[in-house]
Amino acid sequence: MASNIPTSSPPPRRPQITLDHTSPVTCSCGGQVFRGDYFIVREASRLLTGETQDSVGPVQVVVCVKCEEILQKMLPPELRENKVEIVQK
Numbered sequence: 001m002a003s004n005i006p007t008s009s010p011p012p013r014r015p016q017i018t019l020d021h022t023s024p025v026t027c028s029c030g031g032q033v034f035r036g037d038y039f040i041v042r043e044a045s046r047l048l049t050g051e052t053q054d055s056v057g058p059v060q061v062v063v064c065v066k067c068e069e070i071l072q073k074m075l076p077p078e079l080r081e082n083k084v085e086i087v088q089k
């Protein structure tokens with residue numbers, strides 16, 4: 001097997017980030033505790049995907065335990081700003 005791949009320069013080192021370099025993410029209600037076991041479900045028409053069936057898939061969301069609002073920062077950018085209601089059981 002050829003192993004003469006030129007050794008490229010090592011990838012740029014990321015700065016070491018420790019938790020004391022981070023800042024808390026806060027909900028609009030002031031809450032700083034979130035749960036991550038919620039999902040929204042998105043679907044895509046088969047006309048868009050070219051598949052034989054519509055595609056349906058869950059997207060995990062992080063929700064404030066205080067007000068149950070979705071933490072927008074954790075959403076994929078395409079889904080932010082959408083008001084997604086969580087229906088209480």
Ligand SMILES: [Zn+2]
Pocket residue numbers: 027028029030031064065066067068069
């Ligand atoms: Zn909240």
